[in-house]
Amino acid sequence: MALIGKIRKRAGLIVALIGIALFSFVLSDLFFKGQSIFRSEQTAGEVAGNSISLISFDNEVQRIADVQKERRRQAALDDEAMNQIRDRVWEKFVSELALKPQFRAAGIAVSDAEVKELILGNDPDPMVVQYFSDPNTNQVIQYFRDPMTGKLKPASVKMYVDSLPAEEKPRWAEFEDMLRDGRAQSKYLSLIKKGLYITSAQAKADYANLNRSVDFKYVSKPYSSLSDSLVKATDQDRLKFYNENSYKYKQDASRKLEYIVFDIKPTQTDFDEVRIQMDKLAEEWKNIKTKKDDSLMVVRESDTRSFDTTHYGKGKLPLQIDSVVQTAERGTVLPIFMDNNKYKLAKVIDYEMLPDSVKARHILIKVAKGDTLSKAKMKIRIDSIKAAILKKKNFMEMAKKFSEDAGSKDSGGALGWFTTGRMVPEFQNACFHGKKGDLTVVLSPFGYHLIEIQDQSKASRKTQVGIIERKVEPGPKTTQDIYNSAIDFVTKYHTSETFTKGVEESHLIKRQADPLKENDKSIPGVDNPREIIRWAFNAKKGEVSTDPFRATNKFIVAHVADIREEGVATLEQKKEEVEFGAKKMKKAEKFIEEMNALHASAIDDYASKLNLRVNSADGATFTSYSIPNVGREMDLYGPVFSLKKGEMSKPVAGENGVYVVKIENIKEAPETKDYSLAKSQAKNNYSYRVDIEAIDAIKKKAKIKDNRAKYF
Numbered sequence: 001m002a003l004i005g006k007i008r009k010r011a012g013l014i015v016a017l018i019g020i021a022l023f024s025f026v027l028s029d030l031f032f033k034g035q036s037i038f039r040s041e042q043t044a045g046e047v048a049g050n051s052i053s054l055i056s057f058d059n060e061v062q063r064i065a066d067v068q069k070e071r072r073r074q075a076a077l078d079d080e081a082m083n084q085i086r087d088r089v090w091e092k093f094v095s096e097l098a099l100k101p102q103f104r105a106a107g108i109a110v111s112d113a114e115v116k117e118l119i120l121g122n123d124p125d126p127m128v129v130q131y132f133s134d135p136n137t138n139q140v141i142q143y144f145r146d147p148m149t150g151k152l153k154p155a156s157v158k159m160y161v162d163s164l165p166a167e168e169k170p171r172w173a174e175f176e177d178m179l180r181d182g183r184a185q186s187k188y189l190s191l192i193k194k195g196l197y198i199t200s201a202q203a204k205a206d207y208a209n210l211n212r213s214v215d216f217k218y219v220s221k222p223y224s225s226l227s228d229s230l231v232k233a234t235d236q237d238r239l240k241f242y243n244e245n246s247y248k249y250k251q252d253a254s255r256k257l258e259y260i261v262f263d264i265k266p267t268q269t270d271f272d273e274v275r276i277q278m279d280k281l282a283e284e285w286k287n288i289k290t291k292k293d294d295s296l297m298v299v300r301e302s303d304t305r306s307f308d309t310t311h312y313g314k315g316k317l318p319l320q321i322d323s324v325v326q327t328a329e330r331g332t333v334l335p336i337f338m339d340n341n342k343y344k345l346a347k348v349i350d351y352e353m354l355p356d357s358v359k360a361r362h363i364l365i366k367v368a369k370g371d372t373l374s375k376a377k378m379k380i381r382i383d384s385i386k387a388a389i390l391k392k393k394n395f396m397e398m399a400k401k402f403s404e405d406a407g408s409k410d411s412g413g414a415l416g417w418f419t420t421g422r423m424v425p426e427f428q429n430a431c432f433h434g435k436k437g438d439l440t441v442v443l444s445p446f447g448y449h450l451i452e453i454q455d456q457s458k459a460s461r462k463t464q465v466g467i468i469e470r471k472v473e474p475g476p477k478t479t480q481d482i483y484n485s486a487i488d489f490v491t492k493y494h495t496s497e498t499f500t501k502g503v504e505e506s507h508l509i510k511r512q513a514d515p516l517k518e519n520d521k522s523i524p525g526v527d528n529p530r531e532i533i534r535w536a537f538n539a540k541k542g543e544v545s546t547d548p549f550r551a552t553n554k555f556i557v558a559h560v561a562d563i564r565e566e567g568v569a570t571l572e573q574k575k576e577e578v579e580f581g582a583k584k585m586k587k588a589e590k591f592i593e594e595m596n597a598l599h600a601s602a603i604d605d606y607a608s609k610l611n612l613r614v615n616s617a618d619g620a621t622f623t624s625y626s627i628p629n630v631g632r633e634m635d636l637y638g639p640v641f642s643l644k645k646g647e648m649s650k651p652v653a654g655e656n657g658v659y660v661v662k663i664e665n666i667k668e669a670p671e672t673k674d675y676s677l678a679k680s681q682a683k684n685n686y687s688y689r690v691d692i693e694a695i696d697a698i699k700k701k702a703k704i705k706d707n708r709a710k711y712f
Contacts, residue, residue, distance in 0.1 A: 047097040048702040079528045098702035110183045120154040143407045198682045203675035209622040211669035219612045222657035223587045233582035241582040242571045249569040254515035255536045256562035260508045262486045262555040264474045278343045302468040311462030344469045351463040355456035358431040361413035364405040366447040382448040486548035486555040496542030499559045518709040588653035595651040603662040
């Protein structure tokens with residue numbers, strides 16, 4: 001039974017990951033000659049010249065959301081779940097319109113036999129392994145694990161798939177579609193990799209660059225040796241540096257958002273009001289005398305809207321009531337207490353002498369949901385199995401033959417020892433309230449269970465406690481007061497010039513989201529900030545939100561401090577960075593001029609006349625990312641690897657200072673005629689790049705425009 005529960009939950013993974021796959025076969029019908037069949041001007045985006053209608057995009061999102069809500073038994077999904085669905089639906093459109101046409105053009109197809117091999121073969125796809133693994137341990141679930149190898153057991157997987165009820169088969173078909181798509185992409189990448197070829201000349205050059213090393217001495221005059229305050233950079237210097245380095249300043253469209261938060265927290269008045277409510281409930285509860293009315297009151301008055309029927313032993317209840325509960329009489333209403341910012345009121349409903357744990361085995365006969373006829377037939381079947389066991393005492397044999405719980409049937413229905421909370425309530429109550437040797441039939445959401453209680457631990461008092469809890473929330477007046485404070489701030493400090501002043505005068509904390517991009521889904525400390533982000537990308541530079549944004553338990557006032565358009569950042573936007581760079585450039589010019597004026601013929605001359613130290617760096621190679629004892633100074637690679645032994649460079653402006661190097665020794669790469677290793681390494685490097693860059697290249701060629709941020 002436990003295994004079935006896990007696997008059914010794993011079906012939710014299919015929905016979460018690949019529910020979008022079902023609409024793949026109809027996507028081509030949504031587009032005709034690059035045009036969306038929907039005539040709405042609103043588009044979710046564009047891929048390879050095909051407009052994606054916002055209506056078709058949102059309809060698919062809602063379809064997947066409805067499926068997930070049904071699977072999770074939830075009335076609504078949270079923002080994170082909805083964002084994940086939108087991202088996956090978007091990626092599916094991109095796959096259908098940009099990737100798959102490339103795969104088909106390359107002649108790539110995936111047969112049903114290949115998909116079967118991905119599921120039942122000796123080396124199953126990682127997604128298949130994940131599907132049949134416990135999400136908490138990442139280990140293959142025992143029923144599906146081969147005890148000898150620890151890998152998936154194909155026979156168990158096949159049995160599971162073959163026994164799926166009709167309503168689950170479409171989900172599995174979606175999963176197979178996802179495996180097919182993944183296999184097609186893998187084939188495409190493999191096709192590119194097979195086309196890679198490393199020439200002998202390239203292999204020789206790579207071998208030399210990897211194995212040829214240089215030992216050299218150097219002097220360095222660091223930029224930090226001259227204070228910035230002593231260096232003056234003119235507008236011309238700054239413009240020169242900016243123009244020479246503008247390639248470094250490419251940027252996506254973003255905003256610098258400043259914002260302040262007005263937290264909505266409950267006041268003492270709010271606490272007092274809830275306490276008064278709880279006092280009244282306590283008096284009312286004392287007059288209730290039946291279990292039924294007790295449970296109805298808890299469901300009606302508690303924030304949880306549920307009544308817990310579990311009997312708890314010592315150490316299992318909140319500390320404030322744990323001890324007194326185990327000795328109190330039935331009907332005792334305990335003093336109100338606080339727990340995690342909640343007022344709680346408890347009443348002793350009942351107590352019994354019950355075991356701490358139970359050992360049991362069972363036979364499960366599934367019942368189709370909502371099928372009254374099936375329910376009646378399955379009841380007759382489970383009763384007949386019980387009768388046979390009572391007569392022949394062959395529970396293990398009957399469980400192996402008839403049980404539909406794949407996780408326990410092979411072990412004769414054995415579930416081992418378990419404590420309360422491990423099984424569904426119907427099953428749990430039968431086990432803990434029955435006695436050793438009982439053979440009981442119960443109906444749960446899984447179907448009919450024939451349970452045999454094999455053993456029970458020693459009985460001790462277990463108490464059933466009804467708990468009404470009320471979380472102290474900010475009341476309407478508190479919320480209105482905080483909102484008024486936010487409005488007062490906006491009214492007084494509604495310009496870019498006064499925003500920072502207002503933060504200081506009001507003793508608030510100014511927070512930043514920088515860089516904030518249009519598709520971002522998070523802002524530090526703000527839940528569901530999409531409304532704020534959309535506003536920021538429609539607002540002008542310096543604009544302050546005139547109406548505070550509402551988030552969970554807070555109001556937010558935002559200020560667009562800067563707007564960065566896609567392209568190259570302006571000099572003004574990079575002012576501080578350019579100022580620093582321009583001064584460093586001036587220092588380099590000054591240091592190089594000083595060094596050239598020395599007309600030094602030896603590196604020691606630079607050291608003695610400029611009061612510098614001669615350092616050594618040994619074993620530098622062209623393929624290394626940094627130079628020993630120097631660090632990442634890319635401008636030194638030229639002189640270090642082009643000069644001959646004994647030669648000295650001219651002064652070179654680096655990242656951290658100005659350098660002069662003198663080559664002490666060059667160790668050439670050892671002679672060889674076998675460059676196979678160099679070829680293999682180069683090919684592996686290119687193969688790695690294929691995995692990362694090939695799909696990105698297709699997407700780039702498709703000129704993807706993502707407009708989702710305008711609507712979601």
